[in-house]
Every structure is written in C-alpha cells, then in structure tokens.
Amino acid sequence: xxxxxxxxxxxxxxxxxxxxxxxxxxxxxxxxxxxxxxxxxxxxxxxxxxxxxxxxxxxxxxxxxxxxx
Amino acid sequence: xxxxxxxxxxxxxxxxxxxxxxxxxxxxxxxxxxxxxxxxxxxxxxxxxxxxxxxxxxxxxxxxxxxxxxxxxxxxxxxxxxxxxxxxxxxxxxxxxxxxxxxxxxxxxxxxxxxxxxxxxxxxxxxxxxxxxxxxxxxxxxxxxxxxxxxxxxxxxxxxxxxxxxxxxxxxxxxxxxxxxxxxxxxxxxxxxxxxxxxxxxxxxxxxxxxxxxxxxxxxxxxxxxxxxxxxxxxxxxxxxxxxxxxxxxxxxxxxxxxxxxxxxxxxxxxxxxxxxxxxx
Amino acid sequence: xxxxxxxxxxxxxxxxxxxxxxxxxxxxxxxxxxxxxxxxxxxxxxxxxxxxxxxxxxxxxxxxxxxxxxxxxxxxxxxxxxxxxxxxxxxxxxxxxxxxxxxxxxxxxxxxxxxxxxxxxxxxxxxxxxxxxxxxxxxxxxxxxxxxxxxxxxxxxxxxxxxxxxxxxxxxxxxxxxxxxxxxxxxxxxxxxxxxxxxxxxxxxxxxxxxxxxxxxxxxxxxxxxxxxxxxxxxxxxxxxxxxxxxxxxxxxxxxxxxxxxxxxxxxxxxxxxxxxxxxxxxxxxxxxxxxxxxxxxxxxxxxxxxxxxxxxxxx
Numbered sequence: 001x002x003x004x005x006x007x008x009x010x011x012x013x014x015x016x017x018x019x020x021x022x023x024x025x026x027x028x029x030x031x032x033x034x035x036x037x038x039x040x041x042x043x044x045x046x047x048x049x050x051x052x053x054x055x056x057x058x059x060x061x062x063x064x065x066x067x068x069x
Numbered sequence: 070x071x072x073x074x075x076x077x078x079x080x081x082x083x084x085x086x087x088x089x090x091x092x093x094x095x096x097x098x099x100x101x102x103x104x105x106x107x108x109x110x111x112x113x114x115x116x117x118x119x120x121x122x123x124x125x126x127x128x129x130x131x132x133x134x135x136x137x138x139x140x141x142x143x144x145x146x147x148x149x150x151x152x153x154x155x156x157x158x159x160x161x162x163x164x165x166x167x168x169x170x171x172x173x174x175x176x177x178x179x180x181x182x183x184x185x186x187x188x189x190x191x192x193x194x195x196x197x198x199x200x201x202x203x204x205x206x207x208x209x210x211x212x213x214x215x216x217x218x219x220x221x222x223x224x225x226x227x228x229x230x231x232x233x234x235x236x237x238x239x240x241x242x243x244x245x246x247x248x249x250x251x252x253x254x255x256x257x258x259x260x261x262x263x264x265x266x267x268x269x270x271x272x273x274x275x276x277x278x279x280x281x282x283x284x285x286x287x288x289x290x291x292x293x294x295x296x297x298x299x300x301x302x303x304x305x306x307x308x309x310x311x312x313x314x315x316x317x318x319x320x321x322x323x324x325x326x327x328x329x330x331x332x333x334x335x336x337x338x339x340x341x342x343x344x345x346x347x348x349x350x
Numbered sequence: 351x352x353x354x355x356x357x358x359x360x361x362x363x364x365x366x367x368x369x370x371x372x373x374x375x376x377x378x379x380x381x382x383x384x385x386x387x388x389x390x391x392x393x394x395x396x397x398x399x400x401x402x403x404x405x406x407x408x409x410x411x412x413x414x415x416x417x418x419x420x421x422x423x424x425x426x427x428x429x430x431x432x433x434x435x436x437x438x439x440x441x442x443x444x445x446x447x448x449x450x451x452x453x454x455x456x457x458x459x460x461x462x463x464x465x466x467x468x469x470x471x472x473x474x475x476x477x478x479x480x481x482x483x484x485x486x487x488x489x490x491x492x493x494x495x496x497x498x499x500x501x502x503x504x505x506x507x508x509x510x511x512x513x514x515x516x517x518x519x520x521x522x523x524x525x526x527x528x529x530x531x532x533x534x535x536x537x538x539x540x541x542x543x544x545x546x547x548x549x550x551x552x553x554x555x556x557x558x559x560x561x562x563x564x565x566x567x568x569x570x571x572x573x574x575x576x577x578x579x580x581x582x583x584x585x586x587x588x589x590x591x592x593x594x595x596x597x598x599x600x601x602x603x604x605x606x607x608x609x610x611x612x613x614x615x616x617x618x619x620x621x622x623x624x625x626x627x628x629x630x631x632x633x634x635x636x637x638x639x640x641x642x643x644x645x646x647x648x649x650x651x652x653x654x655x656x657x658x659x660x661x662x663x664x665x666x
Contacts, residue, residue, distance in 0.1 A: 010131070013127060013230075013233070013234070014127060016123060017120065017123055017124065017127065020116050020119060020120050020123075021120070023116060024113055024116055024117070024120075027109055027112065027113060028113075031109065036481075054117070054120060057113070058113070058117060058173065061109070061110075061113055062173075062176045062177070089453055092450075092453075093450070093451055093453070096447065096450045096451065097451070100436075100447055103439075104436070104438060107438045108438065188434045189430065189432070189433070189434040190434045190435055190436055192403055192430060193428070193430065193433055193434070193435065193448075193492075193495065194448075194451065195403065196401045196402060196403055196423060196426065196428040197423065197424075197448065197451040197452050198423045198424040198451070198452060198453065199451050
C-alpha cells in the first residue's frame, strides 16, 4: 500500500464543497418549512433534502413547491 | 389591429416613444430579477454550478487515491493514472456544465412564460400598454443573467481549484472559452424560453429544449465538418479554446453569427406565438 | 354626451364555433354599462376582445381619445373574473409595478398605489405577500391595479361572481362610487347587479345582442300589466284553474292579436297572466270566477319586472 490519504491535507480542499452542500441543504429546508403546500408530503422532502447529496435540494427547488397566484 | 390603425392616424402616435418602452422593459427586467432573488434561484443555481466546477478538479486529483482505497482491486495492483493536463480538466468541467448545468438551467426556465400564462398573471400584465417583445425579452434577459452569472462563478471556481491542485491555465484562455460556452448556454436558455411560450406544459417545454440541445450537440459531434457552423458546435469550440486553441476560425465565426441570429429569431418567435394565442388562462 | 367606445360588427369564431357574432354597441362617456347574459353567451369573449387580449375575427372598435394618447390599451383598466398576481410580490409592489408598466413615473406610481390601497380598503395588507390574500382582497387589489393609471374605461369580467355575499356587497358599494368618476363596462349573469349599478344594459345571448338600451327605458317599454291568481286547494277550484289556463293557452296558440291575454304562466298553483288591456281582462276574469264559484285566495294586479323580461329574452 502506498501512503494513505491524509485527512488534514484534504480537508481545506473539500471544505468548500461541504459548505456549499450545507448551504443548499439549509436553503431548501427553510423553504420547505415555510412552504404552505408541497408536492407530496413534507417529511419525505425533508428526508430527500438531507440524505440525497446535491440533487435532493435541487429536486426540491425545482419540483417541490406548489405556488399559485 | 384594425382598431388601433383606425384610432391613430399617425404612426408616431401609434408607437409609444422609444424611451418609455425602454423604461418599461427595464422595469420588467427588474421584476424578473426580483423574482429570481425571492425564489432563491439567484443563489442556488450559481451554487450548483460552483459545486460542479469544484468537483471536477478535486475528483480528478483524488481519483487514484480513491480507487486505491475502494479496496476492490487485488493486492499489488499498481494504479498509475497520469494526472491530466490542467486545460483538459477545465474542458471536462465544461462537459459537466453541458449535462447537469444545462439540465438545471432548462428546468429553471421551463415555466417562465407558460407558468404566468397558465395562472392568468400574464393576462393582467399584457392588457397594459406593454409590448409582447419586451415581455418575453425581459424574461430572456433575466434568465441570461442567471445563466452567465452561474457559468462564470462555476467556471472560475473550477479554474482556481485546477490551478491549486493540477496546474495553471492562462486566464485569457479561460475567459475566451467562458465567453464561447456562455453563448451556447444562452442559446439553450433561449430555446427553453421559446418552448415555454409555445407549449402550455412546463415539462413538455423542458423536454423539448433538452432534446433539441442534445440533438444539436450530438449532430455537431458526429459531423464536425458539415455542421461546424451550428450552435451545437460551440461547446466543442469552447473546449478547444481552453485546451488547444480553435483550429477553424472561419467555421467558428460563422457559428457565432448563427447563434446570435438564432437567439434573436427565437425571442421574436416567442413573442409572435404569444400574439397569436394571447387568449390566456 | 360623447361616445367613448364604438363597437361595430364585432365577431369571433373559434374554429367552426361562433362565440360572438356581429355585435354592435356604443358606450357613452360617464355611463355604466352592463353586459348581461347567461353563462356561455359570449360575455367574456367580448370583454377580451375589447381589452385586446383576444383578436377579433372581424369587426372594428373605435376608441374616442385613442388618437391623442396613442395606444388604446392605455385607456382601459381591466379586471378579469378571478385575477391572479405574482404571489411572491406584496400588494404595494404589484401596484407600483402595474403603474410603471402603464407609463407612470416611479414617484407617481407610489403615490397612486398608496391612495388606491386606501381606497379599496386593503392598506392594512399592503406589505403582505399577495399569496396570503383572500379572494375578496385579491378582487380589491385587482380593482386597484385596473385603476392605477386612471383609465377612461374600466372593464370588468364578472367582478362579483366569485365573492361571498359580504364581499359582493362591499365590492358593489365600491363600484357605485367608482362609476361616478369613470366609464364602466362590466359583464354579469345576475340581473340584480346590473340593475343596482347600471345606466345601460346590453343583453347578449348565443353570441348575439338580444336587447340593449338604457335600463330605465327598457323597463318602461317592456312593462306590461299582469294579473296573478291563486285559488284554494279544493278540487273544484283546482279543476277550474287547470281547464281555464288550458283554454287561455289554446287561445294564445291561435295568435289572435285582439285577445285580452298575451301570456300565461302556471307555476306552483299560481297563474300569472300578462294582459293587453287591464280593465277588460280583470272584468272578464272576475265574472268567470263568480260564475264558476271558484274560491279565490289571491288576486293581484301588477307589472312585469325586468327579471321577467330578462328570463324571456334569455330563454325565449
């Protein structure tokens, strides 16, 4: 085996990725909490947003909310 | 409209002065941007592009280590994947934008016109003395701003990470390919808005514009000689611009001309489609 | 009194279906005009053509004053049946936006917005998102946005149909004030609303004008004397009632111009006769009743109402 991945070396590099994912997740969760009506049950969306990386929040942004004028 | 022609004898009166229609257009663009802010689109779409942009160089850099740790390989296998050139990584980033990025943009654009028509909000706006062209044009402008902003943020983030992990790429090459790729994204966004005006269903509009963009780039990839002038070739030109430099500048300028004409035609066609069937709701 | 809008031969077909065919009417400045008719008569189509949302198949519309200010759309304020807005905007933002699209400066638009919100009674909700408004509040906001550029003609499509009785009353009250200031055209299928507000009425049916004119004149012109007769429930009287109305009906069918009766309707045991000559008809009826020893419970002399006329025009 060659040298293993040094976590302290990686962390500063992948930190922004994690931070951005967290931001997306938080925005989606806030919008989900504030939305009066969602397409499908809210708790399912919460699970999707938290557990599906990147695509969970995106899916909610695009398809999750029902808006009427 | 016969009534208008009858009611207003001179042409100058029939068309409101240019300055006032410019003001209205500006007011409508501001409204579209405010909508992008309120719906958080102006935040999350660029973030997604930045994420895509960062992930490409990072995953390229760590690919050997990740493979090694996956543990599915027999002991003693020597993994020797050469690190690609820095410029290649950026070209790969553009490919990411070409799939996931376009998907996100098209899904964001799919309901811009049809959503307002279906809800009836458009009819309240369109009875006001505003032209259909500035109605469609304002949406188009706002969406282009979103697309360009997201692309620039994502691509520059990718460039920064590539420089950090793999190697430097001259900024002027990056900007050049960014501009070319931005035109391709603009074209896709424009078709999405056109389909959103033609079709009542947002899903159908998204599907149609995705299919047309895929077909365009596939055809341009299959027949690079015959279709070098088509908008679909632009993403290829963008990759060339950053990696090797554009080989056929004649075809390239033709493609740029075609893309501009295509976008103008699409915006006019969208306004025309609304004029023919503006019986909204 | 000058003519604000003149409509000549306006028609609209959707494929083979003629929604509106060959409508002529004029709207005088300062008048309140109701477009009255049952659902599906072509009211909304007519209104949409006037607002320019729908292009007519044929016919013309002439707006007085359009030559001065250019676009005739800037002369019109439009309120659709159930207006929808941008739910993410606040009431104030929407009105300012609407005003600016009509060519007002930012400052004027803000001033008008404030005044109008006050006027339609939703200034308390001015800073709330429209998405949280109730139906009545949206209707008021719709009215405000139609008035923001002080239009010469306010066009409304069923302005109170979707509202509950209370909201309906309030909006009607508001319209009564507004019609003092501007020319109003609105569609409705409720005669009562038209009667309560309007000077002129245009009754349309199957896409054509069935009757139009000043509402008072129509009421006068079509006012006919009527006699309502109700008898006791006993067998003899009931039998007489049936046979008598049948006799009158057969007389009516002969289309005798000289006949006393013009029409008869039997409903819930009450006979309603429309008569040509009240005195002769009443005498004849009283004699008949006395002779046959019918037990009369009610005999009432009156006039046909606008409602009767409306029903006749619309169904006949």
